[in-house]
Amino acid sequence: MKRIGVVDTTFARFDMAKSAVSRLKEMGTGFRIIRRTVPGIKDLPVECKILIEEEKCDIVMALGMPGGKEIDRMCAHEASTGIIRAQLMTNTHIIEVFVHEDEASDENILGELARSRSADHAENVYWLLFDRKRLEKRAGTGRRQGYGSVGAIGG
Amino acid sequence: MKRIGVVDTTFARFDMAKSAVSRLKEMGTGFRIIRRTVPGIKDLPVECKILIEEEKCDIVMALGMPGGKEIDRMCAHEASTGIIRAQLMTNTHIIEVFVHEDEASDENILGELARSRSADHAENVYWLLFDRKRLEKRAGTGRRQGYGSVGAIGG
Amino acid sequence: MKRIGVVDTTFARFDMAKSAVSRLKEMGTGFRIIRRTVPGIKDLPVECKILIEEEKCDIVMALGMPGGKEIDRMCAHEASTGIIRAQLMTNTHIIEVFVHEDEASDENILGELARSRSADHAENVYWLLFDRKRLEKRAGTGRRQGYGSVGAIGG
């Protein structure tokens, strides 16, 4: 039985974890989900690392919705740098799913983007754990999460 | 008995620690507070790490008020990066509470923001230590500290 | 028998790994290739480190095609920083081969650039493993990968 960590924030304006967990369950079985919530995206790196080291998670999803201002972009950069560092300290994948508030001007489109990106990345998480061949077949094919995929050049 | 570290700076123009400690005491009991003051925000990361490793703090609040110039934003970025690194080295949460001087043009509003953000984050600290379920119920609900919360999309 | 890791992404729009592997095989023998695919460039650092530490790779190629927006450049910066960190944690070279979407306005030129840069860097990988003298002879000679080399000043 594999263990999948799912961490989200109280700052986000959409229940991304619900969408991710729902898709994970559609993908298959053989795993248990460990949920955690932290205040903001800068609190994600250490929470993910704790899930890996103390809760023995085999992979973690880090979900967040950075604001649309310059300072929010810097926060997201700091969080991302920490998430990569946490992976390197543990030799474990942490799939970052960030939806930036300025990716859509309409609130409902933003919500839909948060929903679909969380779900699409849940597929990546499942494949990383259980079906690496599926990812290899998709190598270089221009996949996007939340938006429609753009496809391979000349494809 | 849990131990909560609270570190602030002589650079800040408001006694954020007082506000944080006051709210912490309103939240409940079962913890002891360890106070420290350093010159500026770049001195926060190592002081937080010392509190965790040498004073056995279970969580730390890092309080600061970066100036409003470009160079101050870079200082804040360096401090934040260090605070995240300190967390990853200790598997312990450090809640950063920064109020940027250019978040308000009026000095009194800035002071009020520093007061309320410190207090609001003290609640997060208490919940991280004693009541994780409270954070999970708030997942994806657009919480803000210091400003009014924006709420969930469509909420 | 040396082991060369080759990691690419499903985000990229060109099969860079195919081009790299093809050139590696033209260069000589004495190595085995270990392929891996991850979703995006931010997932490269940890996968490279796993290949080095768990699959005993002697060198790794990290292949990716960052998008052309400001946020994509930040992603590439975070990935690059992580790739350098992974090298320092393992004392092993990871050759990063990134083709930025805005390096060419024409899609076919972009594909050709991805093909040739991957192949050119495969030569570097081979020389780093088997023929360091070849690199030393080229020191300071203005080599470029994917584009024509510019040559030494006054050369």
Added chain:
Amino acid sequence: MKRIGVVDTTFARFDMAKSAVSRLKEMGTGFRIIRRTVPGIKDLPVECKILIEEEKCDIVMALGMPGGKEIDRMCAHEASTGIIRAQLMTNTHIIEVFVHEDEASDENILGELARSRSADHAENVYWLLFDRKRLEKRAGTGRRQGYGSVGAIGG
């Protein structure tokens, strides 16, 4: 007997160490000073760490004067990031004292700023080692080094 490291650069245009050491000696006794000089600010982080680990310094001052161009600001950022990392690796404070060439248009004012900031930070160093209560009393009071302090909001 405590040990205070003082590291400066040949790049700086003012003898900041002289000013820092002079003020340290005015503050009291009970410490010995270990001096070092490196070429530029990017050489400071490792020299500070060596002073802590190999010369058993209890605290270090890192003194430098970054140039006024964009590339100099990046150098200062890299040096600062390294100084924070060095602190986290040693659980020891390193007080960074940087005077940026573009902080003053007049050369003499710049020199005076370098002198006074070095001296003011020497006080912080002394208090961090011998009198933490002095810093705690100044918490949130808007202290500045080199410039006049701005004071607490409403103070």
Added chain:
Amino acid sequence: MKRIGVVDTTFARFDMAKSAVSRLKEMGTGFRIIRRTVPGIKDLPVECKILIEEEKCDIVMALGMPGGKEIDRMCAHEASTGIIRAQLMTNTHIIEVFVHEDEASDENILGELARSRSADHAENVYWLLFDRKRLEKRAGTGRRQGYGSVGAIGG
């Protein structure tokens, strides 16, 4: 007998290592030089660390010529950050000698700058190993490498 590592790149357009080694030999004896070449500046950090840890170098020179575009500046920043990290992991100085393509509009001036900066930094390397007093006498005297020194303020 001390060991000095000298690492350069095939990307650079000038044989900086030749200039550095030549000046080192003029400075004195008592050291052996270990040469290495890597493709680009992002490959420098790990090569320097390998020279320190596996070839027992006492100090290393990292020579490179970043391009003049925004993305090249980011590469240089990533390389510099890695070089500082490598120093902190080994308690050993790595003297970075970078000449940015946009430091001179004329190719020949750029070549001369690369030559003289490499040589001038070779002096720093020699003094760091064999004559620290020489650096201390130059503290705060506005030394520059490659360009004429600017001197101390009021000096």
